[in-house]
Amino acid sequence: MLVLLLHQLPEDILLLLFSYSDTQTLGRLAQVCKKFHSLISRDTLWRRIAKVSLNTGITRLGRDTLLPWLQLDDQWLYLSQAADIRAYSLRQNSVSFQRRPVSVYTGHQDDVCRFVVSESHVISGGGDGRIIICNTCNSFCTAFSAHNQEVNCIDSRGHVIVSGSRDKTARIWSLCSNRLGECLHKIRTEDRVWSVAINPTLSSVMTGTACCGHASPLRIWDLQSGQLESCLGSDFRRGAGVLDILYETPSVVLTCGYDTYIRQWDMRASIRRSVMEWEEPHDSALYCLQTDGNFMIASGSSRYGVVRLWDKRQTKSLQVFFLSSPSSSSPVYCLRFTTSHLYSVLAHALYMLDFTICDQQHGK
DSSP: OOOOOGGGSOHHHHHHHHTTOOHHHHHHHTTTOHHHHHHHTSHHHHHHHHHHHOOSHHHHHOGGGSSOOEEEETTEEEEEETTEEEEEEBOTTSSOBOSSOSEEEOOOSSOEEEEEEETTEEEEEETTSEEEEEETTTOOEEEEEOOSSOEEEEEEETTEEEEEETTSEEEEEEOSGGGTTOEEEEEEOSSOEEEEEEOTTSSEEEEEEOSSSSSOSEEEEETTTOOEEEEEOSOOOTTOOEEEEEEEETTEEEEEETTSEEEEEEOOTTTOEEEEEEEOTTOOOEEEEEEOSSSEEEEEESSTTEEEEEETTSSSOSEEEEOSOGGGOOOOOEEEEOSSEEEEEOSSOEEEEEHHHHHHHHHO
16 A cells, blocks of 8 residues: 655645644744745745734735736726736726626636736736636636746747746746647746746847845846846845836836836847936835836836826926825735826725826816
């Protein structure tokens, strides 16, 4: 008769068993061996305990409003809520949208961390370490295990997916129908990956890490080989992790993160350095940014739901909006804007700003 010792059980079985343990028991189990220590270090076990322990607005509002993310695609707004992604139809000439979702994409066993809409697919990474790909045309979905820990970030262009994780790797996947979900390259970043972005030319991918293992959290990797091409900057202080990366053009990149700066990088081979900087005046980490591809930048802060509008031609922000009160402070996890509206998602709500109304009030 085959008898398995506890440490010989599959990881998913061990994680299930550990999920029934309290904080003290987990601490003791983590001291048993390296394998247990690695498994118990994963956020998926501690997230449940944190939700019960924290006396915050996030806890009271429940899972359906935890760590949301959003995307805009033509006349659709996609919003993640817990383990689901819901698609809403935007109303023409209105700040509102249809309250009932037209489609719901599901399948994750934990919260959705990030997702993108690309090539008629909704591609999501979750706290369960999986990537799920759903076709928006026929609702066909496929899922596969991508990382040992949660998928913090994801991007997709031209039949390629890039994911980044707390497990200190970034991975390049195929989106081609005959090789769907095949891992093309595994990139060992030696640091937790918070953000990824694919160059529009499909030549390289940029990773933003926690800046705990290297002097520069920004590194560029060849998309075809997965080999390191170069690093950006060298004067980042330890812990200045990059939380969002945005390519405006193949040669212009915007980044933001824990060091409170928005930076614009010139990516031409002869330069490859930061050429412009804007500092968040309240010394708050910047969770996300968005641009119109011209002079306008919008940024979302880690405190009090602060959204700032910036003009690249000026050093100070043009306008600031406080979307949450001090008593229910929440980061702005994601924002997107069009020529007429700005959408910002916090832990407890989705806010919509109508630029046309702001312009009318400014005109008065």
